[in-house]
Amino acid sequence: MVPLSRLMDRLPARLSTKFVAASIVISVLFVSLGMYSVDASRRSFQQSVGEESIDLARQFALSVDRGIYTKLHELAIIALGRNIVNELNASNAAFDAMADPEAYIDAADAEWISVPADEVTPFMSEILANNLSRDLTVRLETHYITEHGIDMYGEVVVTNKYGAIVAMTLRTTDYRQNDETWWQTTRDQTHHVGDVEYDMSSAMYGLPVCYSVLGPEGEFLGIIRAFVGAVELVTETQFEAEHFESTEVKIVSANGSMIYSSTAYRMFEDVSAREYMAPIEEESGYYISVEGDRERLYAYTTFPGYLEYSGQSWIVIMSHDAEEVLMPVTVVSQRITGASFILLSVFVAVAFSLSSSVTRPVSRLRTAAARMARGELKERVDVRTKDELGELGRAFNDMASELEDMYGDLETKVAERTREVDAANEKLHILGSITRHDALNQLSIIRGWLSMIEEGLNDPQMHEYIAKVITASETLEEQLKFTGEYEKVGVTRPDWVDVNLALDTSLPGLELRGATVVNGLADLVVYADPMFPKVLRNLAENSVKHGKGTKRISYSYHEVPDGLVITVEDDGGGVPLDKKAKLFDRVRGESGRVGYGLYLSRAILNITGITVKETGTLGVGARFEIQVPKGKYRISRSSARDQRK
């Protein structure tokens, strides 16, 4: 694992960037931690609300079951009353006395169902108006309307032991009731609560609640059945379950039919395929699903029953809008997000401030060091802090003072030595110049006298000797002239030379013997000895002098990986192979005279590290490649113009 400090060292960035990057990384870590905490809190809170909602749903289911039980209990109390027992005893006795009570019931039933549902026969009116019917109306129906504001009961019916109606609060659909499942179940089990159904007589959805009426000896006397409105029943308990503003409650049967909803719904609508039903698998649970394009937190549980009432196989589903439920966490999340942004901003600002407090002195040190490198030894940095950077600045200033002192001594010494060398050089120059001048004068005098002697002599042998003396004197003259030129090399400091201009100004006066010069050196500037133009002229002069019928001399340049090459080439047949090796040496030519041109050229070029070599092909032409290292040339019209200026 790479240490963080080493990783930072490897980053190709400025200190300030590293500081800011580090601060962003740290703050992002903080923010991520915050977000993780919020997410964990959200999940935890969701679990807490989910479990609380399961409890609420369970309480709600229990309330509904208790409500149903209460209705059962109300019927049980009525069933124990003397009024109903007496009425049933009387009715049963009357039916017992009949020869064929079943036939009577069938006949009455046939007549009953033959009458339209909205009509009431005198027989029906008689039952509706009897004491028991009126008592049931008051005790059950009227009570709930006046005391609870709810029309809880639909139809309430009492049958005798034969299943014939003895009392009723509404006109029932038929007279015989013992052919109904609820009647038989109630007779067998004392009490019965049916599932939700639509009751024609009551014109409402509800569930039948039935209780057997028994005599003093426990004998079966008949059954009281009340139809309890499903919505009305749940409406009473729904209020207690509203925990959040967006709370909704649904009751769904085991096969996925909607039985109740606190929102508008269609009774018995199949909702089993709804998205919110999919996660319901166990006895209870909670989950988040979507309904009406909104995320909601759902909790569900089955109905537990109450006392001897075992409950229905329904599922209660309680849901709340997820946004409302998770509002506390959302508020915290928003606060953490806001704080994170503030934290991030502060981190970045502090990082900027810190980095600039570090990088500004460092930058000043770097600038001062660069100036010192350029020789500005009086450069010092302004030290204001007392930290490590302040110490570094003071150390730098101390070092600069030391260097200034040392360099001051050195400069003095160099100046003294330079003056001494200059004086000596001047003396040597004057001595060489006078000597060379005097020697050349004396050589002229010698050659004059030798010419006069030669004219007066007839001996061929003497002519030959004199010619050799003249040649020797001419060689001596050239050597003296070379020393004059060579003496100039390196005397003046190198400078940027416009090569194109140098070629143009060096060629005038040169006998080109019909050869054409092509100047392809535009825009090129090289750092060279001021005698650089002589090199260009010397190469042209050699092409004309040594080439065989040279017609074209071209100057061009091109860049190579390690610098730039100036090419001077001609079509004069080239340099013989045996002469290439010593081409740049001081050598004596076939005429017996010593060639100094290329030697001098190479010396001029070498002053600034420029090299030259001949790469021509014999039979084609000579080709000189002047290799200019990087940093010693520029290619730019502007730079060339600048240099000219």
Add this chain to the structure above:
Amino acid sequence: MCTVFIILILIASPMLFERATVKVGVLVPLTGASAYLVDVRDGMTMAAERLNRWGGINGVEIELLIRDTESDPAVAVEAFQELERDEKPLFYISTMSHLTIPISPLAEEAQVMLVGVVTSAQNLTEGRHWTVRFYSNAQDEVDATMHTLGVLGVTDLGVVYGWDEFSVSAHALMSEQFQASGGTIESVQLDTIDSDARDEVTSLLDREAVFICTTAAFMPDALRCLRENNYSGHILTASGGTSNIVRDIPESEGMYVAAPAMYNENYLPAKWLSEEYEARYGRPLTHYASCGYDILYLISGLMRDRELTRDNVHDAIEEGFVFSGTTAPLQVDPGSHDIGFDLLSARISEGRLWYL
């Protein structure tokens, strides 16, 4: 260039940030004789705000486009036309029979659901496909009143009824049924909206009971007149008698009224709404307000997971439903255009309603 771009952005920004809403046209008299129905607006406003807090209808915010019909049918028609032209609401809520009946043909033509609240005229929805009633009808008013008369044993009844569609239809039903039950009846009608009920009522002082079969606006004057003339018989009113403008006057003491069950203090669904409403508006919750509240919740529930179109609103109501509202539990059969609730016999005593 940059400036032009910024200006364009500023011009376009309202369009960019304009959010879709479920528009509901609400035509309610906030001024004029029926201004007491401001309760409907307030109930709807509470429902819309509460629904909007948690996603409106299917995640789309509800926008109530409330227009004052000034208790004037012509203004109501203009308001409907203006909304239909400019806003195209998903559905309309209108109050009062005489203000809703003129709009009904326009709603039929525009094929948009018009829900009448506090609209008891028996014929409101007859032959209509796009008009439904969310209120008890004239028959419900008569049933409750007949029950009261039965309990009181009244056989000689005087009726004062208004000129509007509700009063006329309720009176017709009352006359028919009361006479069918063996009673005698004498009726007087208020000619216009500006009629002084006092003059009409004095002719009924010799009756065993007087039934004020008008909208709530006319009841206070009629009541005062009866009390001032020391009328000793029973006074009965239609459900308008439960409104604050009637219940709050001392002359209402001992009066019988046809009332929805929600005024029962043990009726839990209305309890929390009552507390919240009173805290917010400083007056007791009425069934007008709870109806306004319920209708928005009802349609919100019916439109759950349905595309919000006018046809779907129509279909959702047509399919029938069950709804446990704050006014009453409702069970509506498929195809029915009467979303009604029963009225019960009640008596006003010390400003409170006692059910018989």
